[in-house]
Amino acid sequence: MPPRCGVGGTNRRGGNEAGSGDGDQLIPYRQLMGVAMDAFHWSPDQFWNATPHELWAMVEARQEAVKAVSAR
Incomplete structure (x- = not known):
């Protein structure tokens, strides 16, 4: 089953998707x-x-930029 992208629902373990921190x-x-x-300084x-x-x-x-710098 692919992950859901909704905020505020509950996941299969009963935790909250918005971020319970656990x-x-x-x-x-x-x-x-x-x-x-x-x-990204967002x-x-x-x-x-x-x-x-x-x-x-x-x-x-960002990953591509890091690869390019590492390849030098």
Whole structure:
């Protein structure tokens, strides 16, 4: 079963998807927000207003940039 992207539901273990902090969520919002804020210098509003597609495009672009620097 693919992960759900909704916020505010419950996952199969009974935890809350919005981030209870106990590691049982389906989508790790807290960790994704940390990456967005640290690596991309996004504000919380930028993170919450971004689509999953936009976030992953940024992650992939960063990965490619790191590969290019490492290959030098």
